[in-house]
Amino acid sequence: MFEAVELGNTLDKKDFNQQLPQLRTRLLEIQAALRETRMPVVVIVSGVEGAGKPKVVNRLNEWLDTRGIQTHAFWDESDEEKERPRYWRFWRKLPPRGTIGIMFGSWYTRPIIDRVYGRTKPGEFEFELQRINEFEKMLSDDGALVIKLWFHITKKEQRLRLTPDKNGKLHPATGMVASPMQKKFLKKYDDFITVSEEAIRATSSGIAPWHLIEATDENYRDFTAASTVLDAISRRLEAMQAAARGKEKHSAAKPEAAAASTPQRLVLDSVDLDRTIGDKDYKKQLAKHQERLSRLAWAAREKRRSSIFMFEGWDAAGKGGAIRRLTGAMDARLYRVISVAAPTDEELAQHYLWRFWRHIPQAGYITIYDRSWYGRVLVERVEQFAKEHEWQRAYMEINSFEQQLSEHGIILCKFWLHISPEEQLRRFQEREKIAYKQYKITDEDWRNREKWEPYKLAVSDMVTRTSTSYAPWNMIPSNDKHLARVEILKAVCTRIEQALDE
Numbered sequence: 001m002f003e004a005v006e007l008g009n010t011l012d013k014k015d016f017n018q019q020l021p022q023l024r025t026r027l028l029e030i031q032a033a034l035r036e037t038r039m040p041v042v043v044i045v046s047g048v049e050g051a052g053k054p055k056v057v058n059r060l061n062e063w064l065d066t067r068g069i070q071t072h073a074f075w076d077e078s079d080e081e082k083e084r085p086r087y088w089r090f091w092r093k094l095p096p097r098g099t100i101g102i103m104f105g106s107w108y109t110r111p112i113i114d115r116v117y118g119r120t121k122p123g124e125f126e127f128e129l130q131r132i133n134e135f136e137k138m139l140s141d142d143g144a145l146v147i148k149l150w151f152h153i154t155k156k157e158q159r160l161r162l163t164p165d166k167n168g169k170l171h172p173a174t175g176m177v178a179s180p181m182q183k184k185f186l187k188k189y190d191d192f193i194t195v196s197e198e199a200i201r202a203t204s205s206g207i208a209p210w211h212l213i214e215a216t217d218e219n220y221r222d223f224t225a226a227s228t229v230l231d232a233i234s235r236r237l238e239a240m241q242a243a244a245r246g247k248e249k250h251s252a253a254k255p256e257a258a259a260a261s262t263p264q265r266l267v268l269d270s271v272d273l274d275r276t277i278g279d280k281d282y283k284k285q286l287a288k289h290q291e292r293l294s295r296l297a298w299a300a301r302e303k304r305r306s307s308i309f310m311f312e313g314w315d316a317a318g319k320g321g322a323i324r325r326l327t328g329a330m331d332a333r334l335y336r337v338i339s340v341a342a343p344t345d346e347e348l349a350q351h352y353l354w355r356f357w358r359h360i361p362q363a364g365y366i367t368i369y370d371r372s373w374y375g376r377v378l379v380e381r382v383e384q385f386a387k388e389h390e391w392q393r394a395y396m397e398i399n400s401f402e403q404q405l406s407e408h409g410i411i412l413c414k415f416w417l418h419i420s421p422e423e424q425l426r427r428f429q430e431r432e433k434i435a436y437k438q439y440k441i442t443d444e445d446w447r448n449r450e451k452w453e454p455y456k457l458a459v460s461d462m463v464t465r466t467s468t469s470y471a472p473w474n475m476i477p478s479n480d481k482h483l484a485r486v487e488i489l490k491a492v493c494t495r496i497e498q499a500l501d502e
Helices: 013-035 053-063 109-116 122-141 155-162 180-187 189-203 218-246 279-302 319-327 373-377 388-407 421-433 435-440 443-449 452-466 481-501
Strands: 041-047 069-073 100-104 145-152 210-214 307-313 335-339 366-370 411-418 473-477
Touching: 013 053, 013 218, 041 053, 041 218, 053 069, 053 100, 053 145, 053 218, 109 122, 109 189, 122 145, 122 189, 122 388, 145 189, 145 218, 155 180, 155 189, 180 189, 189 210, 210 218, 279 319, 279 481, 307 319, 319 335, 319 366, 319 411, 319 481, 373 388, 373 452, 388 411, 388 452, 411 481, 421 435, 421 443, 452 473, 473 481
Parallel strands: 041 100, 041 145, 069 100, 145 210, 307 366, 307 411, 335 366, 411 473
Antiparallel strands: none
């Protein structure tokens, strides 16, 4: 592959200076057009060590409007990053829609280095590359443009650049001083090329192709990199404009078929809502399992195992009360509760999973989500806030997200609190009558109730398609609130105990 990279490309200083003003003008024009779209641009800067990547990044920042570009360097992982799934550090730095994010180092860096130094096996490396493809497809499906730049120099050129002079300084093209890691890379050039070729072949797709740039000549390297970014954005914007021109006028979206027309038995039909618990037994069980959870929360912290408890359910199903019984058993320093409402403007500028990745707990701590990422396949599906192809692909995206949590050792408990329509109506009416409960009932709650059957179908699809071995759903009968609270406490304690025993 790298043998096919044409060597000896140059751009003399005179031609460079003549062509640069037009290039910079076009870059600023295309960046201004980008701001008017909902498309984020991710530019990955990677390649052979010593190819001058820092200077390329500096040039891009110089030639573009800094108000619409952010640069993030990924190298050593901080303690904060090590305590969370690996992709957490990348999700936090994804550019908002209409802007450009330069990733100096990326999700490719660690898998390649680990493979070169034998810290991973071939099968593990293939798995990492597959995950990269899935991640980049998810970004692309959400409208992002991923531009991947690989800068190549020969082994001879790398040695010239990475061998410091008598003063300890390197070749001017690198703009860096030698480091122990760079000297190690110098000895591993052939291994890096072999592994990098495998990575590029496996991840150069139609939605996110690699662009190989010969980097011996600085002017050619920088001009080609900027031109590649310009061309990629221009083509995408032209395609978006053409699609908009050729799009037919929207016809009214067809509502989903009511669940009543679906003869099969749904998942929720198997939840036994007749189960109850007596007051005396409830108080005894509540105290027992809260004490149990109190001890387990500290034990998990000692073993640096973090947890996520996630609650979904019908309006008035008792999510808030159940969460209060959990938090009432734990030291407030160990947990935080994230109440999920309609996304903010900042959150709308990102992939829908972004706001949930942000709150992944550090090692030994707990995050409780009052509603969650499942809004994409529930409220956004039923209310048609998301298009069908968006919520259909969300099942795979959510499973991948939860798999990464599980692989990192996070204890994940998912709860659906189920009540009958009759019990929900009784609770709604009670809330309207009791002054201190009136804030809990809104017009939206009544509107959602009218769509009970479409929601029921959506919930059944959700449970069927996202209940996995690493993140199973707990279906909680909640007509009796006391029973629901005890069942949730028991499930959380059991799951933590199992995880700590692993």
